[in-house]
Amino acid sequence: MSKKDVDDYLTEGMYGTRLPKDNERKQFLGTLRERIVLVLTKGQVMSNKGLEALEQAMKDNPKSKLIINGHVSYRFQKEEKALANKYNIExxxxxxxxxxxxxxxAVLTYDYAIDKEQIFIQEEPNQEELKHDASPPILSKIKNWFK
Incomplete structure (x- = not known):
């Protein structure tokens, strides 16, 4: 390991000590992926999708803690916080x-590694998306006009 020079000390003094996997910590609200039980995207938090999965994860992991992104409006955070209070989750x-x-x-996490494989919720497409996907492509419609 190389010796620290003056620039290293100045940078450390201004910004703090560099943490390993800093980009991962920024993405997952200050925690590491290996510690995560469940992740909700901003869209899932704002639409209350994933509340059932979050509740089940809280039941299964009573010593975990919930970290919520503060850039999501408070009115969208209420349901997640109420669930955390219901199950005495910090x-x-x-x-x-x-x-x-x-x-x-939002992230449901531990202070130590659990290495869970699937941390994201798989969303099922709604009925509108299924109808849209089932419609024939535009070229098929045009071909049918000329038959």
């Missing part, structure tokens, strides 16, 4: 400018 809101560019809305 929760906090992170409002950090470094986390403003992430799409993550």
């Amino acid at each position: 929760h906090s809101t992170i409002t950090n400018e470094e986390q403003s560019d992430t799409d993550i809305g």
Whole structure:
């Protein structure tokens, strides 16, 4: 390991000690992926999709904690906070400018690694999307006009 020079000390003094996997911490609201039980995107938090999965995860992991992105409006955070209170799960809101560019809305996590494979909720398409996908392509419609 190389010796620190003056620039390293100045940078550390101004910005703090560099943490390993800093980009991962910015994406997942200050925690590491290996510690996460469940992740909700901002869209899932704002539309209350994933509340059932979050509730089940809280039941299964009573010693976890919930981290909520502070860049999501408070009115959208109420349901998640109410669930955390219901199951006595510690929760906090992170409002950090470094986390403003992430799409993550809430994270249920531990302070240690659990290495869970699937942390994102798989959303089922709604009926409108299914109808849209089932419609024939535009070229097929045009061909039918000329038959």
